[in-house]
Amino acid sequence: MLAAMSTAALPPSSQATAVSRDRGDACPGTLRLHGADDGALARIRVPGGVLTTAQAEALADAAQRFGDGRLHLTSRGNVQVRGLADECGAELAELLTGAGLLPSRGHERVRNIVASPLSGLDGHGLCDVRPWLIGLDALLCANEAARELSGRFLFALDDGRGDVARLDPDVTVRATPDGGALLGLGPGDAAVRVAAVHAARAAMTAAETFLDEVRASGNHVWRVAELGPAQDRLTHRLHARLTAAGIAFDERGRDGGRADGPPPGIVGAALSVHVPLGSFSPHQWRELVRTAPDELRLTPWRGVVVPMRGAIPDRLTDALARLTATGLVGDPASPWPRVGACIGRPGCAKSHADVRLDAARGLEAADGGGLPLYWSGCERRCGHPRGDRIDVVAGPDGRYRLSTAAAGREPRTVTMDDPSRLAAALAAITS
Structure with missing residues (x-):
């Protein structure tokens, strides 16, 4: 049975009130494992998604020795290893350190740190952001105060095409046509232009500005957007910090242009593949590493870009x-890039359904809604993407609730008692 209703629109983010966290950030990492029903979970940060082939082999080794053998991509281009034994943390850290x-x-x-994955490969970006990425990561790791940032705080380095800038980062650096860099702090429209040579240092300064405001206000928050009205003070703080750091700037508005992630296929001097539901088998990962001349670039859209500079068309x-x-998916017409899911059962005790199995079964119907679909086993909707989509959320009663989340459209909701009726549910919610 299907039941449809309209729901009231959410207030715009600019009207949001400040959030105050009453606990520390429990976001998992490599040294802080997260307990799940299928064993412990490690989340390995991969700045810009860039892995050398040697590092990619080390991750495969970690998954085989300590986990369930599979590697999982996150919505920030990081890697998760699941099914870990609780006592393997020290050995895992030693392997990854090496x-x-x-x-x-x-x-x-x-x-x-997310970065435009096709930067320097397809001729569409305004600059190659790799120097920014290397510089920012080095500054971040050398900054003692940066340890206070939440594991959810996000930097985005955009080569001007507008792909990672749309991922709701806390700090955005976006290349400009005049050879500069546009620095934004939080979700607002205000920004400052700095020289490209100062991009990494300006991004670090913006993060320090956020920490200044957190300390001064006493708000225990993880993201810039959680400051609520206090975000207005950030502009003044940022200007003062940039001036003190000797970084010249001028005020600008942000460019509203946006671009999607890399489509599957041959793109410029690279191969781009999508990973269904973000989960690699050992064989898929080995083939990727074997194909890559020197590096892989993991994307926030659960894909991989393999730079193939100088390769002839037949080789590509x-x-x-x-x-x-x-x-792996190399066809841009495939519905897979439009379908995502959390881990669901049996990996998560909070999940009400095996959402990955249901998402795969409903793949052919996925294009019927005109929007990407994200399947979640519970209301937390872990890992859900930003932007327009249809959320498919499992409930404790065994039914799914489909809800539209699209800018400029009135939200609608449909309930679905059987995943086999996905096509009818999508038709109902979009009619």
Whole structure:
């Protein structure tokens, strides 16, 4: 049975009240494992999603030796290893340290940096953000105060195309057509332009500004947006800190342009594949590492970009065919990039359903709603994407609730008592 209703629109984020956390941030990392029904979970931060092939092999080794053998991508381009034994933490940390994946134990949970994954590969960005990424990560790991940042605080380095800038980062650095960098702090429209050479230092200064406000206000918050009206003071604090740091700037508004993540297929001098539900089998990961000349770039859209500079077209075509033969997605027309899901049962005790199985069964109907679908086993909706989508949330009564979340549209909700009726539910919610 299906039942539909309209729901009231949520207030805009600018009207949000401040949040005050009454506990510390429990976001998992490599040194702080999270207990799940399928064993402990480690989340390994991969700034910019960039892995050398040696580091990728080390992750596969970690999953095989300590976990369930699979590697899982997050919505920030990080990697999770699941099914860990509680006592493996020290050995896991030693392995990752040896691979260069744990450069500072005090900062391992705060190295949350997303970067345009096609930067320098397809000719569409305004600059190659790799120097910004290397610089910011080094500054972050060297900054003692940065250890106070939440494991949820996010930096975005956008090469001007507008892909990672739309992921609701706390600090955004976006390349400008005049060769500069636009720095934004939080979700507002205000920004400042700095010289590109100062981009990494300006981003670190913005994070320090946030910490200044947290200390001064006494608000225990994890993200800039949680400051509520106090965000207005950040602009003045940021200007003062930039001036003190000797970073020249001028005020600008943010560019509203937005772009999607890399489509599957051959894109410029790279291969792009989507990973269904963000979960790699050992065979898929090994084939990726075997294909990559020197590095992989994990994306926040649960995909992988493999730089193939200098490769002839036939080699690119053959390599893509080998990857898709493992079950990775190289066809931009596939519905898989439009479908996501949390871990669900049996991995999560809070989940009311095996959402990954239901998402796979409903794949053919996924295009019927005109929006991406995200399946969640409970109301927490862990890992749900930003932007327009349809949330498919399992309830304790065994039914799913489908809700639209799209800018400029009145939210609607449909309940669905059987996942086999997904096509009818999507038709009802979009009619």
